[in-house]
Amino acid sequence: MEISAAGRLEVRITAADVGKRVSVRRLSDTGVAGERFTDTVGVLTSWTDGVLLITRKSGESVRVAESDLVAGKVVPAAPARRRGPAVSYEELARVAARAWPPVESERLGAWELRAAGGFTRRANSVLPLGDPGLPLDEALTAVRRWYAERGLPAYVQTATGAAGTQEPLCAELERRGWVREVTAEVWTGGLAPVADLSEGAGVVLSREADEAWLARYQRKGVSDVALRVLGGGPSVWFATVPGADADADGPGVPAAIGRCVVDGRWASFAAVEVDPARRRRGLATAVMAALARRALDEGASAAWLQVETDNAGARALYAGMGFAAHHAYHHYREPGDTATDQ
Numbered sequence: 001m002e003i004s005a006a007g008r009l010e011v012r013i014t015a016a017d018v019g020k021r022v023s024v025r026r027l028s029d030t031g032v033a034g035e036r037f038t039d040t041v042g043v044l045t046s047w048t049d050g051v052l053l054i055t056r057k058s059g060e061s062v063r064v065a066e067s068d069l070v071a072g073k074v075v076p077a078a079p080a081r082r083r084g085p086a087v088s089y090e091e092l093a094r095v096a097a098r099a100w101p102p103v104e105s106e107r108l109g110a111w112e113l114r115a116a117g118g119f120t121r122r123a124n125s126v127l128p129l130g131d132p133g134l135p136l137d138e139a140l141t142a143v144r145r146w147y148a149e150r151g152l153p154a155y156v157q158t159a160t161g162a163a164g165t166q167e168p169l170c171a172e173l174e175r176r177g178w179v180r181e182v183t184a185e186v187w188t189g190g191l192a193p194v195a196d197l198s199e200g201a202g203v204v205l206s207r208e209a210d211e212a213w214l215a216r217y218q219r220k221g222v223s224d225v226a227l228r229v230l231g232g233g234p235s236v237w238f239a240t241v242p243g244a245d246a247d248a249d250g251p252g253v254p255a256a257i258g259r260c261v262v263d264g265r266w267a268s269f270a271a272v273e274v275d276p277a278r279r280r281r282g283l284a285t286a287v288m289a290a291l292a293r294r295a296l297d298e299g300a301s302a303a304w305l306q307v308e309t310d311n312a313g314a315r316a317l318y319a320g321m322g323f324a325a326h327h328a329y330h331h332y333r334e335p336g337d338t339a340t341d342q
Helices: 089-099 136-148 167-175 211-216 224-230 283-297 312-320
Strands: 021-027 037-048 051-055 061-065 069-074 104-108 111-115 126-128 155-160 179-190 204-206 235-241 256-263 266-274 302-308 324-333
Touching (some): 021 051, 021 061, 037 167, 051 167, 061 167, 089 179, 089 266, 089 324, 111 136, 167 179, 167 324, 204 283, 211 256, 235 283, 256 283
Parallel strands (some): 126 155
Antiparallel strands (some): 021 037, 051 061, 155 324, 179 324, 204 235, 235 256
16 A cells, blocks of 8 residues: 555545556455455546446456545556466467457457357457447447347457456446356466376377267357367367277267367467366376477467366366466356357
8 A cells, every 4th residue: 555654544546547557445344343444456447426446357346435545556557477478468369369260250440249150259259459449339339230130149258357458348348237247267377387297198189079079078069160160270189088988889978178279389278178987087187288299399388278267176277287367358248138158
């Protein structure tokens, strides 16, 4: 907190600091004895009618009454990263978009509208990296119309928690009734350490998602459009660990699978799934190690993946591999739509 020369806490932020990352202390409303103050760090996304709206790294919006402020100051745009490859949010967002390519897309200023028959939200949402070239309400109207023409709900993908992310846009979407439906995190790490974790014995790599791979994939009834998304990207590899029922008549259902997209210096890991009866035997690690070695052979050096915030097992696994959170990302659904992910 900002402390004056006289030793007093001071509020050194104003409405002119909207859009900046701030740290504030306010009188606590928890009612817990001894907890007089509550601290909040995030992007100041509005200051209207005596109420501050601060968006935290997680995407959560916190309202703070101006009258409750005890101290406040502007802080650096993002904390220094202690490990992992250096990368901007925009670079990582574009790499992630290429790993899950849409079947069709259209530009709206610097926004990209993407559609793929509803398969994955990444491939069926707006990627707003810049100015849409229209006032926000007009841009959102155009977005809703574009997705309605394709029989799809409108989603906007945003991010929080890193330099250049979109906390102000999150706040504006929420103000207009858009619903934050999904929150996850993008983690990054070095590629070579992953390759060194396991020999990867028994892992079969292929350029295509065959019937056996799809039999283990969590999304059933995959359409031709979905196969185009899964097989899209600069350099795509599918990993399979044959199951116990593999024989001369067929591969059976794999014990584990995974997908990797190599894109310049980046390799992405996704769809790492293991037979529930064979978990905790190192199969996920073996799959990722085999894919990592292939990505290294193609010149990649860094890796990214996405993980749900409540998936404790996956978070522990990836942290042990040297990955760390880079930013949180969210999908906002248009007001009044009740569609679910396909």
